[in-house]
Amino acid sequence: MDEAHIKKILVLVEGAKTDVLLMNKIISSYPILDDYRIVSYCTNIYALYQEMMMAGQEDLEATDILLVLKSREKREENRKLFDEKYTDILLVFDLDPQDSRYNLDSR
Structure with missing residues (x-):
């Protein structure tokens, strides 16, 4: 893949350990040449x-x-x-319907 087509991806996950490990495992299962960073948000x-x-x-x-x-x-x-600068930003979070801020009608 030519360098001009390589994406720079930020993957924002909810948890500090398990979510980061899971995303690394998923990404390593595919031959992705793009540059990516996985960052834990540490809240929902x-x-x-x-x-x-x-x-x-x-x-x-x-x-x-x-x-x-x-x-x-x-x-x-x-x-x-x-x-x-990132070409893509992925937000990977749980639904957490038990959270008091959960609202089905929110945007």
Whole structure:
């Protein structure tokens, strides 16, 4: 694959250990030549959604998710990752319907 076609992918997962291991296992099962980074968010999708809304990011299509992630990140190495440019950002989270913020009618 020519270098111009290689994607740079950020995979954001919910958990710190199991989710990272699982995503590494899944990705290693396929011959993916793209550059990717797996980063643990260490909380659930509802917390991310709430942070985006509190930051005034009501238009989810126009949201700079890297800016939202960087603003809450305490680990310097991850803040640097959020400064980079990615062709794709994948959010891999559980549904967590038991969470009090779960709302079937939310966007």
